[in-house]
Amino acid sequence: MSASAPYLRLQGVSKSFGSFTALQDIALDVNEGEFVCFLGPSGCGKTTLLRIIAGLEIQSAGQITQAEVDISNLPPSQRDFGIVFQSYALFPNLTVNKNVAYGLDNTGSAREATSNRVEELLALVGLPDQGDKYPAQLSGGQQQRVALARALAMSPGLLLLDEPLSALDAKVRGHLRHEIKSLQRRLGVTTIMVTHDQEEALTMADRIVVMDHGVVEQVGSPLEIYREPVSPFVANFIGTMNQLPCEVNGAGGVKLGALSLACQDHKIQSGAPAILAIRPEDVIPHGAGARSPGAPDVIESPGNAFDARIEDMEFLGSFFRAELSCEALGESHLLADFSINAVRRMGLETGKDLTVELPADRVRIFSSGAV
């Protein structure tokens, strides 16, 4: 394979069920060894796309290439993948050993080779010595590992995981996240995982594919997706984002009510209505009146700042989330996250006035048509 060609390539993939369009013109490249997450709200078509890649569903249009072979029309049995379903779909009447050996049994490989391989796989997923149990005798997390071992048994080139962790409780989930990820790294198997849990996607994926209503909204590394969301949808779906109506004021500025603020570069026409977006944790607090020159406690007067009042404050464990109001915002509020440290140092509390800074490089502008 040439170094530049992606391992898996989707081109113009669409799927409709009757008159309902579940997927629309999906294009995506997945590189060899990459861990990709499909992330999106329920019903956005993640599972459908995964099943199309597996051949369990046939796309209405489009082409799929895997390892430079056109697999668009191949039945699942002729494709190269292993799959883990949300329900695990373990065969209840077969022991763990037989579940894992299920595909190997059919290849006619020697019995000893098969049992060695099964042992190796169970060790790999951290379940040695559990081979003689039935799935019903295992915990949810253990069943999940068996399903993973079974999917890996035939050494597939592509591993597909459909919400593999969603049936587990939070603690097991956190643990398995880490395990799956390190297993995937060790084996170097190209992996696609479907999830609607943003935290899962952010911690596990090399790249995230954010989907909504059957289209790909954004593809990028977790940090890119978080830092530079391309649409209000992505911004909102991952983490929390303030979204305030504003008016564009030149190439690098906006007007928020009477305030003029600097922001990231954008290509929206001056004077057009737009949406200003900033994450709560990017809002920086300063003491009240910090903008007036010569005020005490101020080393350098902050730019892109304005005065606001704390309407409400909520303690969220490791930080405070404050709801701020000010004249320029009118009816809407600005959410800001303040560290415990800052709160204590500045004596922040409900009803208090303060100055907040919106760092220009953290302020994104979306055209309001995109909402």
Add this chain to the structure above:
Amino acid sequence: MTDAALTPGATSGPRARFDSEAWVMRGGIAIAGIFLIVAVILPLYAMLSKSFEDKDGAFVGLTNYATYFDTPSLSYSISNSLTVSIVATVIVISLAFAYAYAITRTCMPFKGFFRLVALVPILAPSLLPGISFIYMFGKKGFMRDLLLGEPIYGFIGIVLGSSFWTFPHALLIMITALSLSDARLYEAAEALRASRLRTFFTVTLPGAKYGVISAIFVVFTLVITDFGVPKVIGGQYSVLATDIYKQVIGQQNFQMGAVVSVMLLIPAVLAFGVDRLVQRRQVALLSARAVPYEPKPARGRDIGALVFCTVMAGMLLLVLGVAAYASLVKFWPYNLELGLTHYNFEIMDGGGWGAWFNSMKLAALTALIGTTMIFTVAYLVEKGQGARFGRVVIQAMAMVPLAVPGMVLGLAYIFFFNNPSNPLNGIYATLAILVLSTVAHFYTVAHLTAVTALKQIDGEFESVSSSLKVPFWITFRRVTVPVCQPALFSMAVYLFMNAMTTVSAVVFLYSPDTNLASVAVMNMDDAGDIAPAAAMAMMIVYTNLTVVLIYGVVSRVVEKRTQAWRRR
């Protein structure tokens, strides 16, 4: 087979290249479709078209129907059939509801025993209660005074006999309906200080509503389509099911037989359709968090329930007991010495012990072939990939037999298979046609059992196995069948017992070489050999009882062996 017809919308855009697996799947679906068309649809079509033809096979429109309605002796049976069916339904539903209520909602003792006893009629052909009632209420019957001079032959006999053998069918549905209740509703009613009566009408009845409605339609259909009871004890009181027999066997008037069949088909199809509509509206009353209702002791109610159930169970056992006793008595009522003379079937008309062996063969083959066939078809329909249209059609066809009375099916088989131009003509008058008709006759219930079991297993087994390059038939054998084994057992037992007891379809299809036990009961009774008829009916009961016992033991053993992986 054209695949374009089976996968709509496949003309444009990409489509899966078929591997051998897809071809096997499609082949299986095609065979299943052809089977149901041949076993159900084409015979019914032959029957319908016969009703529009004259003796020479020329199309005569509605002439036969006009003749039917102009002949009072024929059309009168419609109101007779409706009358007995409605009366018997009212009786059975009331009694079964009370009995089910006693079993599910009281603290009376011996519930398990009462439940078992109530199921006893299922073991017997519907001819048996008729025979027993003749011994009890006939001219020399030991209880005839209870009828105040009314004859047992006719309306009374049919209603009594029908009530006996349909009772367990109603009871099973009612027990299920009454078991599915949420204790929290009762606690709420109690907290609101609702009276017992008020609670009954506002909580109990609405909760069991759909079960009751379903039971009403089931009993009505069973009674109106039944042939055994009116044949034995109907006397001059003619009903649709016996009319078909008289027209076809007595007068060789096949066209009129077809017309009467249509008359019988209509209420059966209507009842079936209405029931489906009603059930579709049933919403899940029980949330996953429902707390099962546990009755608390209430002395008066529990004693009342015990008395009622004792009387009911006593009557059911009496009916069976009379047949068992009569079959052993030398010469009722003059010589009450016991002996097995009546079991010497060889000296009687009706086929002798050979008939019983034939019935065993029929029942075993029906259970074996039927279970295999029906389960496989249900699998293809439920878990199959592709050929969606074909699967939907098969699913619909599988429901048809439930609405087709046995008499109608049997007659339809004559028309279809006894046609010299039919390539399958060869199976006519063989055991094969008996097996085929019996499988078709009892197809739907077994199919629904299979579908229910298949729906409970994970929908992704097939996807997993194709990802592991294992063809679906291996997963079918290694996983699906073992997981569904309890359902397979119960399908087989259901088919076996029904094949043993059924008369209606096979009465038109047996030949001197393939005489059957149930038909022999009818023929011996017809010939006045009522004690041997009782003996043969008891042989059927004993056979089914043995099968049920074996089933109980085997399933317990299997359950033990598989409990490691079956979740409870």
